[in-house]
Amino acid sequence: MNTAETLRTALEAVRSHRMRSILTMLGIVIGIASVILTVGFGQGARAQVQEQISALGSNLLIISPGSSTDDSGSRGGFGSATTLTLEDADAIADSDVVPDADAVAPTTSTSTSLVAGETNWTTSVVGTTTSWLDVRTRTLASGRFFTQAEADSGADVVVLGPDTASELFSGTSPVGEEVTVGGRTLTVIGVLESSGSSSSGTSEDDVAVVPVSTALALTGSTSTSVSTIYVEAASADLLSAAYQEIDALLTTRHGIESGDDADYSISTQDSLVETASSTNETLSVLLTGVAAISLLVGGIGVMNIMLVSVTERIREIGLRKALGATPSAIGKQFLAEASILGLAGGLLGIAIGVVGSWVLPAIIDQPVTLSLAATAGALGVSLALGVGFGVYPATRAARLTPIDALRSE
Amino acid sequence: MSPAAQQRHRSTGGEPIIELSGIRKTYTSGTITFEALRGVDSVVREGEYVAVIGPSGSGKSTLMNILGCLDNPTEGSYVLAGDDVASMTETQLAEVRNKRIGFVFQQFHLLASQSAWRNVELPLVYAGVPKAERKERAIAALTKVGLGERVENKPGELSGGQQQRVAVARALVTEPAMILADEPTGNLDSRSTADVLGLLDDLHRSGRTIVLITHEDEVAARAERNLVIRDGLIVADTPVGVPA
Numbered sequence: 001m002n003t004a005e006t007l008r009t010a011l012e013a014v015r016s017h018r019m020r021s022i023l024t025m026l027g028i029v030i031g032i033a034s035v036i037l038t039v040g041f042g043q044g045a046r047a048q049v050q051e052q053i054s055a056l057g058s059n060l061l062i063i064s065p066g067s068s069t070d071d072s073g074s075r076g077g078f079g080s081a082t083t084l085t086l087e088d089a090d091a092i093a094d095s096d097v098v099p100d101a102d103a104v105a106p107t108t109s110t111s112t113s114l115v116a117g118e119t120n121w122t123t124s125v126v127g128t129t130t131s132w133l134d135v136r137t138r139t140l141a142s143g144r145f146f147t148q149a150e151a152d153s154g155a156d157v158v159v160l161g162p163d164t165a166s167e168l169f170s171g172t173s174p175v176g177e178e179v180t181v182g183g184r185t186l187t188v189i190g191v192l193e194s195s196g197s198s199s200s201g202t203s204e205d206d207v208a209v210v211p212v213s214t215a216l217a218l219t220g221s222t223s224t225s226v227s228t229i230y231v232e233a234a235s236a237d238l239l240s241a242a243y244q245e246i247d248a249l250l251t252t253r254h255g256i257e258s259g260d261d262a263d264y265s266i267s268t269q270d271s272l273v274e275t276a277s278s279t280n281e282t283l284s285v286l287l288t289g290v291a292a293i294s295l296l297v298g299g300i301g302v303m304n305i306m307l308v309s310v311t312e313r314i315r316e317i318g319l320r321k322a323l324g325a326t327p328s329a330i331g332k333q334f335l336a337e338a339s340i341l342g343l344a345g346g347l348l349g350i351a352i353g354v355v356g357s358w359v360l361p362a363i364i365d366q367p368v369t370l371s372l373a374a375t376a377g378a379l380g381v382s383l384a385l386g387v388g389f390g391v392y393p394a395t396r397a398a399r400l401t402p403i404d405a406l407r408s409e
Numbered sequence: 410m411s412p413a414a415q416q417r418h419r420s421t422g423g424e425p426i427i428e429l430s431g432i433r434k435t436y437t438s439g440t441i442t443f444e445a446l447r448g449v450d451s452v453v454r455e456g457e458y459v460a461v462i463g464p465s466g467s468g469k470s471t472l473m474n475i476l477g478c479l480d481n482p483t484e485g486s487y488v489l490a491g492d493d494v495a496s497m498t499e500t501q502l503a504e505v506r507n508k509r510i511g512f513v514f515q516q517f518h519l520l521a522s523q524s525a526w527r528n529v530e531l532p533l534v535y536a537g538v539p540k541a542e543r544k545e546r547a548i549a550a551l552t553k554v555g556l557g558e559r560v561e562n563k564p565g566e567l568s569g570g571q572q573q574r575v576a577v578a579r580a581l582v583t584e585p586a587m588i589l590a591d592e593p594t595g596n597l598d599s600r601s602t603a604d605v606l607g608l609l610d611d612l613h614r615s616g617r618t619i620v621l622i623t624h625e626d627e628v629a630a631r632a633e634r635n636l637v638i639r640d641g642l643i644v645a646d647t648p649v650g651v652p653a
Contacts, residue, residue, distance in 0.1 A: 002537070
């Protein structure tokens with residue numbers, strides 16, 4: 001009996017017990033679909049994180065202050081110290097010292113209430129330099145950014161994020177209007193284009209950007225400490241060179257002895273991506289594990305039904321043997337049946353997975369990336385499950401002696 | 410005269426097709442052993458029409474299973490068309506069942522989901538006959554048993570007699586050396602019984618060897634030789650008049 005005949009016979013058996021075949025496949029269908037969707041979720045989430053981080057600027061180094069230790073010896077978290085200053089930023093901007101840095105943007109950040117006419121809105125007021133726009137890869141929707149002269153003089157100008165602008169001016173163009181911040185009146189000179197992403201909960205679109213000297217004047221602070229210094233390397237290749245130059249510079253400037261902890265930290269996008277991805281990864285592994293278990297259960301379901309099928313069709317097996325079927329022909333027939341169930345279940349599962357990866361993002365607002373590797377793997381696994389769990393019932397069927405099979409009631 | 414001596418004297422028929430000597434079959438269930446066959450010797454020659462008769466429990470079904478290579482004897486030798494069956498593997502036995510023996514069962518044993526011709530072609534599938542030839546031969550066999558018009562019908566759409574005729578067509582489609590019929594009329598009404606027996610007569614006339622197992626004397630009377638079996642032994646081997 002050749003392969004084509006074996007397949008035809010197996011297909012007929014699957015078709016003639018349609019309901020049972022569908023129920024058998026269900027376990028594998030669900031298993032495969034969930035594997036595809038969970039892998040898709042994991043990859044989608046990772047892609048989203050990467051996109052958000054690369055939106056920060058492609059060759060970006062982010063320098064944050066280290067932890068602070070107060071007089072009583074209690075230590076704050078990273079970023080709590082005031083060890084980074086505008087002077088540090090100026091030093092980094094010196095092209096002789098750090099030749100591979102293209103642009104440097106120190107930023108201060110305070111949360112303050114802005115008032116425009118009758119309306120007020122509390123947002124984060126960012127004090128920075130003219131490089132900020134480039135370094136953070138932002139563009140303007142209308143108006144202009146502040147100039148070097150305005151930055152130097154601490155001019156009373158402000159650039160609003162799109163969300164902030166619409167909260168304060170609700171629809172009308174804010175350019176040329178005035179907002180009052182802490183008793184000072186600032187002129188709105190521009191509105192930022194939406195950044196299109198929000199990372200770690202705070203919207204990049206709800207912000208008021210002012211020259212750093214203006215920001216210091218607003219808070220009445222005499223300290224020149226900044227919360228973050230963004231540095232754009234000349235190119236992605238020069239990122240690590242820039243990193244080392246800055247590291248060396250700050251070590252010297254801050255008088256850090258070798259062996260001591262630095263009072264600042266420099267992070268790159270890669271390290272951010274890694275941190276963000278590791279949480280996703282754990283979740284993905286967990287979900288994939290659950291999906292794999294459901295696949296296993298599906299496979300056992302196939303075996304179960306095939307065993308029932310052997311018992312139920314024992315007379316048919318006996319007859320086929322009496323008519324000249326060899327043990328291997330009977331074994332192959334049952335193996336083919338199990339494989340067809342596995343494969344059909346797998347294909348159906350893939351179809352559901354593919355449809356799910358289109359439909360789900362719209363419902364749950366989470367991207368789902370369809371992974372070719374996961375899909376191909378799922379297909380392989382479903383076929384392997386069919387074959388693997390079909391072997392035992394098939395051998396049982398093949399071993400039946402014809403007379404026992406024929407005589408059974 | 411012993412059965413073996415009777416066979417030696419027999420002049421009808423050609424080459425021996427079945428040679429049984431000292432066939433024993435013992436069933437063991439727990440501590441109880443039961444001897445179904447206690448030393449059966451017999452020879453059936455090509456072209457013979459033999460009926461094995463005996464009451465239930467006499468061992469005739471066991472004999473039939475051994476003749477059909479569906480079961481192995483505990484002891485003794487069975488030579489089928491010159492080949493010793495005892496030394497064969499399960500795969501070789503499958504080939505013997507496929508090529509040399511055509512079965513007709515009391516319960517028909519047709520596949521309910523398949524049409525008549527699909528049922529008839531089944532032995533040819535296992536024989537590796539090409540598809541087109543299979544269908545042709547299956548339909549020819551069905552025509553021979555008078556079901557040329559019903560080839561596409563499934564067993565459920567046929568009467569009992571018609572179903573048994575499909576089974577006869579299936580038995581002869583491979584042109585086997587012998588046809589083994591196990592109570593072929595046991596589940597049929599008298600008219601269908603006459604039909605099927607008539608078919609076997611035709612096959613016999615065309616030169617085929619037929620071994621028929623029955624407990625009905627009128628069925629046995631259609632054969633040309635009766636083997637009477639009782640308590641696991643052949644107690645009589647008698648020629649019968651050629652059926653009218």
